[in-house]
Amino acid sequence: MPNPNPKPEELVQIDYQPSGKGWADPTVEFRKGTFCYSALPKNLNYLGLPNPREWQPFDADWKLPADWKRTILNGMKERLEKFRSFRLFMDICVRCGACADKCHFYIGSGDPKNMPVMRAELIRSVYRRYFTAAGRLLGPLAGARELTEDVIKEWFYYFYQCTECRRCSVFCPYGIDTAEITMIGRELLNLIGCNINWVLEPAANCFRTGNHLGIQPHGFKDSLDFAVDELEELTGIRVDASINRKGAEILLVVPSADYFGTPHYYTFLGYLALLHEVGVDYTFSAFASEGGNFGLFTSHEMIKRLNAKIYAEAKRLGVKWILGGECGHMWRVLHQYMDTMNGPADFLEVPVSPVTGTRFEHARSTKMVHICEFTADLIHHAKLNLDPSRNDRWNVTFHDSCNPARAMGLLEEPRYILRSVCNRFHEMPENTIREQTFCCGSGSGLGTDENFEMRMRGGLPRANAVRYVHDKYGVNLLACVCAIDKATLPPLLEYWVPGVEVAGVHELVGNALIMKGGKQRTTDLRGEPLVETEAAHA
Numbered sequence: 001m002p003n004p005n006p007k008p009e010e011l012v013q014i015d016y017q018p019s020g021k022g023w024a025d026p027t028v029e030f031r032k033g034t035f036c037y038s039a040l041p042k043n044l045n046y047l048g049l050p051n052p053r054e055w056q057p058f059d060a061d062w063k064l065p066a067d068w069k070r071t072i073l074n075g076m077k078e079r080l081e082k083f084r085s086f087r088l089f090m091d092i093c094v095r096c097g098a099c100a101d102k103c104h105f106y107i108g109s110g111d112p113k114n115m116p117v118m119r120a121e122l123i124r125s126v127y128r129r130y131f132t133a134a135g136r137l138l139g140p141l142a143g144a145r146e147l148t149e150d151v152i153k154e155w156f157y158y159f160y161q162c163t164e165c166r167r168c169s170v171f172c173p174y175g176i177d178t179a180e181i182t183m184i185g186r187e188l189l190n191l192i193g194c195n196i197n198w199v200l201e202p203a204a205n206c207f208r209t210g211n212h213l214g215i216q217p218h219g220f221k222d223s224l225d226f227a228v229d230e231l232e233e234l235t236g237i238r239v240d241a242s243i244n245r246k247g248a249e250i251l252l253v254v255p256s257a258d259y260f261g262t263p264h265y266y267t268f269l270g271y272l273a274l275l276h277e278v279g280v281d282y283t284f285s286a287f288a289s290e291g292g293n294f295g296l297f298t299s300h301e302m303i304k305r306l307n308a309k310i311y312a313e314a315k316r317l318g319v320k321w322i323l324g325g326e327c328g329h330m331w332r333v334l335h336q337y338m339d340t341m342n343g344p345a346d347f348l349e350v351p352v353s354p355v356t357g358t359r360f361e362h363a364r365s366t367k368m369v370h371i372c373e374f375t376a377d378l379i380h381h382a383k384l385n386l387d388p389s390r391n392d393r394w395n396v397t398f399h400d401s402c403n404p405a406r407a408m409g410l411l412e413e414p415r416y417i418l419r420s421v422c423n424r425f426h427e428m429p430e431n432t433i434r435e436q437t438f439c440c441g442s443g444s445g446l447g448t449d450e451n452f453e454m455r456m457r458g459g460l461p462r463a464n465a466v467r468y469v470h471d472k473y474g475v476n477l478l479a480c481v482c483a484i485d486k487a488t489l490p491p492l493l494e495y496w497v498p499g500v501e502v503a504g505v506h507e508l509v510g511n512a513l514i515m516k517g518g519k520q521r522t523t524d525l526r527g528e529p530l531v532e533t534e535a536a537h538a
């Protein structure tokens with residue numbers, strides 16, 4: 001009987017020897033620690049999704065709708081016609097194996113069905129059986145499989161063991177993006193009510209209140225007021241953080257974890273300090289109070305529904321452009337889907353920094369700029385007075401969050417900022433950073449406690465690279481620009497590399513920032529004692 005709470009020394013004993021069970025056998029064991037619990041009926045009801053009911057993945061009877069098979073096959077047909085990439089990815093894999101050992105879940109679990117090529121094969125085999133002549137005629141000889149309830153359970157198990165990180169696609173000579181296959185797989189499962197609560201609860205909250213945490217407008221205002229008060233205590237400066245202010249130049253949209261989570265909140269204080277210091281005219285929106293979008297982990301239709309509020313609020317408030325905070329999947333949606341799903345945003349202007357005059361041409365279509373792009377531009381134009389020694393208690397490395405790195409190419413700006421605000425910075429090995437970065441292991445809605453073992457397995461390659469710089473250079477802080485990372489990397493590092501903490505890039509900016517008229521700082525944004533240097537008051 002496997003230990004439900006394995007220690008690191010047990011978990012690191014990974015068996016890469018295939019079990020001998022044929023790949024076509026779909027049976028899976030829903031073992032505690034390796035899967036996520038089902039979505040609550042109330043959340044399906046909020047979102048108008050089919051088949052709300054009480055069930056769990058370990059139940060023998062999943063209470064599927066009577067016509068579940070026809071629903072899935074019709075759904076596949078519709079998506080094969082609608083998404084050219086889906087049909088292409090079903091047809092062109094040559095099984096070269098270049099992706100096989102690139103997935104963190106395979107590396108951490110040794111389960112062959114966590115090889116990206118095999119994950120895709122789970123759905124491709126059904127595609128062959130029902131949508132190709134060879135599969136219809138030759139069946140298993142052509143790699144085709146019948147669609148059965150066990151196949152549905154297998155899909156659920158493995159499509160919720162993929163964080164849609166896209167690392168595998170970097171290595172595929174054909175550019176097959178297994179994340180997109182997982183997205184379609186999850187979308188199909190949603191048609192028959194097979195979904196997980198950790199995805200649908202935030203999505204339902206977001207649909208109802210505009211943010212994942214379900215915070216209502218008065219709660220949002222309270223948190224903002226609290227942050228403004230706390231920043232004043234720390235810096236001696238009272239900043240103005242307005243909500244729903246019509247006519248502001250910029251709408252600021254951040255992940256909601258930034259105003260409640262730890263360590264996210266310190267990043268939030270960093271934004272407030274920075275934007276005040278350079279005199280930016282911005283407002284938050286109480287409705288577009290979330291940049292994150294768990295629709296990405298549900299369906300394309302849900303992405304669109306949850307994203308629509310951002311342009312709608314930008315229009316209502318009459319801003320010129322939108323500035324976005326530190327988040328991962330938020331940027332995948334904003335960069336790759338928002339403009340075509342809910343745009344064109346022709347009522348907005350091409351973003352121009354009011355401080356430096358830089359015109360962000362790359363944001364010409366979305367009208368949305370990442371706060372790291374904005375801050376890197378400020379530093380480049382010498383608009384910030386920075387004292388990196390205020391971050392001297394940290395020896396820093398940078399984790400490229402999958403979506404900002406691979407989905408939008410945000411590689412240099414965070415590094416440029418970190419080198420400007422910290423004195424000690426060390427990169428992890430090059431095959432673990434930038435486009436080749438390893439996922440936290442808990443993205444795409446898999447960051448639940450019930451899934452803890454699989455999260456620790458999936459996060460092992462990331463943690464291993466952190467361990468390398470921790471042991472070699474004494475790194476004690478992992479900086480990142482993703483709200484999910486900030487929630488999931490602390491337990492991962494506590495498990496695999498105790499002694500390394502996690503922070504957002506703008507927390508370190510906020511620490512280093514010398515604010516005009518500020519009091520002598522005695523603590524950093526975490527309230528930890530700070531040794532003030534002469535540079536601060538020169």
Ligand code: SF4
Binds near residue numbers: 093
């Ligand atoms: S690298 Fe691409 S072509 Fe090769 S097995 Fe993987 S998905 Fe198929």
Ligand code: SF4
Binds near residue numbers: 164169
């Ligand atoms: S997208 Fe990421 S998690 Fe999914 S199969 Fe590829 S490497 Fe693995």
